Amino acid sequence: MFTGIIQSVGQIVSREPTGDDFRFVFASGFSTMDDVALGDSIAIDGVCLTVTDIDGDNIAADVSVETMSKTNVGNWQVGTKVNLEKSLTLNDKLGGHMVSGHVDALATCSSIENSGRSIAYTFEIPQDLDKYVVNKGSIGINGVSLTVNEIEDCIISINLIPHTLQHTNLGELSVGDQVNIEIDTIARYVEKMTRPQFQNAG
Template identity: 60%
Template sequence: MFTGIIQSIGKVIEKKALSGDLRFTIKTHFNAPEKIQLGDSIAMDGVCLTVTRINSDQVEVDVSIETVNKTTVAQWQVGSQLNLEPAMTLQDQLGGHLVSGHVDAIGHCLSRVDSGRSEIFEFEIPHDLCRFVVTKGSITINGVSLTVNTIDDNKLTVNLVPHTMEHTNLGQLMPNQAVNIEVDTIARYVEKMLRPHLNQ
C-alpha cells in the first residue's frame, strides 16, 4: 500500500522491450536510497512495480503487457520524469489516503487555470469510475493523493498548490496529456457491499 505522498521524482534512463513486456531503469533521488531493497514495491506514477535490480541510486523494474495496456507506461521514454513512492511501512505517517498502486484507468488533463498562487486542473475520467468520485473525496492522479474540488459528469477539478507542482510531475502536465487514475479503494468496497441492496 501507498499514501499518495510523493517522495522523489525519478528519471527514466533506459527502456527495453521484452516480448511485449517492458523493462525500465530509473534514476531515483530518495533521501535514503539504501533503504530500497530487491523485491520492494515502488509506485511509479501510481503504478505499483517490483524492484528487480538495484545499482546505487538506480532501480530496474519489469512491466507486464497487462499493465502496459492499462496505464500510461507505454508512453514513458528515456528522460521521462516519474513520481516515486516506496510502499508504506507500519511506522509511516498516512499523510494522503490509502493507495493500492493498481491503476483503474487512464484519464486526461483537459485544462489548467491560475487561481492565486495555485492552479486548478481539470481532468476527464472514464464514466464508469464517476460513481467512486465525490466532492472533497480523494483521488490518485499519477500516484499523487489529491482532493476533488468538483465533479461534473466525467470531469473533475483539483487544486494544486505550488509545493505539489514543484515536487511532483503534475506541474509539467499539458492539456490532452494522459494520466494514471486510481479511485478511492474504500469507495469501491462500499459500492460493492451496497450494490445488492441498491438493486432490490
C-alpha cells in the same frame, strides 16, 4: 500499499524490450536507498512495480504489455520524469489516503488555468468511474493523493498548490496529456456492500 505522498521525482534512464515486456531503469533520486531491496514494491506514477535490480540509486522494474496498455507507461521514454513512492510500513504516517498502486484507468487533462498561487486542472475520467468520485473526496493522479474540488459530467477539477507542483511531475502536464488515476478503494468496498440492499429494495 502507499499513501500518495510523493517521496521523489525520478527520471527514466533506459527503456528496453524484453520479449513482449519492457524493462525500465529509473534514477530514483531517493535520499536513501537503505530501505530499498530487491522484490520491494515501488509506486511509479501510481503504478505498483517490483524492484528487480538496484545499482546505486538506480532501480529497475519490468512492465508487462497488459500494464502498458492500461496505464500511461506506454508513453514513458528516456528522460521522462516520474513520481516515486516507497511502499508504506507500519511506522509511517498515512499522510494522504490509502493507495494500492493498481491504476483504474487513464484520464485526460482537459484544462489548465492559473488560480491565485495555485493552478487549477480539470481531467476527464471514464464514465464508469464517475460514481466513485465525490466532491472533496480523494483521488490518485499519477500516484499523487489529491482532493477533488468538484466533479460534474465526468470532469473533475483539482487545484495544485506550489509545493505539489514543485515536488511532483504534475506541473509538467499539458492539455491533452494522459494521467493514471486510482479511485479511493473504500468507495469500491462501499458499493459492493450496499449493492445487495439496493437490489433487494428494487
